Amino acid sequence: MSNEELKNIILQITPDAELTEEGSEFLNATVKPDQLHFLAEKLRNDKNTLFDYLYCLTGVDWISNFQVVYHLESTVHNHRIVLKAKITDRENPSVDTVSDIWKTAEFHEREVYDLFGIKFNNHPDLRRILLEEDWKGYPLRKDYADEANIVEL
C-alpha cells in the first residue's frame, strides 16, 4: 500500500493526526497520546494495513515534549509506517500501552519507562528493566544530571 493510501486510512481513523514524510524515509503519523492506542489497534487489525510487526519502540526527549516512536511493518503487505505519540506533559508523561496488541511492546515500554520515565497506562508489569529498582532519575532525559557516574569530556 502506498503512503498516500495509508494517509487516507489514518485520517479516517484519527482526523487530527499530523502526517509528514519530511526528514524521514517513512510516513510519520503524530497523534495525541490518548489516540495512540485506538489508532494502533485499528492499523493492526485492518485487513488492508495489517501492521503485525512492531520492530522498534523507543522514546525521544525533545525538551518541550516527549515522543514515543513506534516503527511498524506489515509482514503480509510489506509496508512500513512510523507512529508517534507526542506527550506535552513533562511532569507526569503517560500514554496507553500497546502491549495488548504487540507482545514485544511490554518489554520495550519497560525500557522507555526506565530511561525516560514515561508511564504506560494499563501496562501489566511496569517497572525498571535495565537499571536497579532504586535508581534515581531517568538517564536518557536531556536534563538528567548525574555527577557521580557521568564523566564530562
Added chain:
Amino acid sequence: MFTLLDENGKTDTKEFTETQEYFVNMGPQHPSTHGVLRLLLTLDGEIIRRVEPHIGYIHRSIEKMCEKDSYQQVVHLTDRMDYLSCHINNEAVCLCVEKGLQLEIPERVKYIRTIISELTRIASHQLWWGVMGMDLGAITSFLYGFRDREMITDIFEETCGARLTMNYNVPGGVMFDIHPNFRKRTKDFISHFKKKLPEYDELLTGNVIFEERTKGIGYLSKEDAISFGVTGPSARASGFACDIRKKIPYSAYDKVDFKEIVFTEGDSYTRYKARIAEMWESMHIIEQLIDNIPEGEFKAKTKAVIKLPPGEYYQRVETARGELGVFIISDNKKSPYRVKFRSPGFSNLFALDTMAKGCKIADLVAMMSTLDLVIPDIDR
C-alpha cells in the same frame, strides 16, 4: 502423605502428596546463560511454569554515551553490543550515517563489507554450535567449533589487526584495504570448511541424544514470533521470513543469489538446523563475491567532522542473531541527538517464557542455546 476425610466424615482412600510451586534463580552466574543473565523460574517439580528474565547487569548506557560522541566514535561502541557480530553492528551504524549524508560509497567497499559480514556470521554460528553442544554435555563440538573459527579470526587479524572487536568499518568505507592474502585465505577457509561442516552434522545433528533433547521442545509459533518481534534464525525456524538481507537488501546482497532459510516446525531442533543451513548459504554468498571484488577506493571521502542533516534515519541489518535497527535522530550537530539500537537479543529473549512453559529445566538450557543469546547485546 495425607489422609483426608470426605464430606461424610469417612476416610478418603485417595492419598496425595501436597505440592506447591517454587522459585529458582538461574543465574546471574550460570554457565548456560553465557553471560550475566538472571532467569527467575517458577517451577512445579521440574516443570517450568514461568520464566521471568531479569536483565541489565551489564548495562553500559551506550545510547547515552552516543549523544556525546562523534559519529566515528559511535561506530566503535557498537562492537561492544553483540561482540560476535561486531562487523555487522559497525556496518549498521556506517550505513545509517551514509544514508544521512547521502554518500555514494565505492562498489569495492560494498563487496568487502558483505564478505566480512558473512565470515562474521559463520564465525558466530561456529561458536554457537560449539557452545550449544557443550551446553548439552558434548565437549567435542566446542573444540571443533573453535578450531574452525580460528581460521576466520586469523583472516580478520591479517586484514584489520583485530580478531574479535574489529572496528573495521568507518563511515564512508573501511579503515584499510584488504590484505593481499585475503582472497586466498578466504578461499582456503571455504574449501576447508566445506569438508568440515558435514562433520558437524555427523557429530550432533543425527545424534540420538541430541535429537531427543531438542525435537518437539521449545515450540514457538509464527504468530508469537512476529508478535514478540523475534528475528534471525530463531524466527525463521518458526516460518517468519524476516531476513533483512532479502527484504531490504543493503551492501552487496542484491548482487548475490542465496536462499532465505525458512522452516516451519518452530522447535529447538529446527532453530539448530536453520543455523547450520545458514552457514552453507553464507559460504555460497562469499564464493560469489570473493573473485569479483571490484578495483577502486576502499573509502569514500568524508569530512573529518561529520554532521548529518536534521532528520531521522533508520537502518536495519541482519546480524547473526537477527534484526539490528539503528535509529539516529540528528539536529545538525557533530553528535547525534538521539541514538536507539534495536537489538535482536532483547526481543528474542522475552519469547523464552512462551517457549519454555511446560518444559523441563534441562530443556530450558537447550532452548536458550538455540536462541543464541549474547547478553551485552540485550543490555547495551
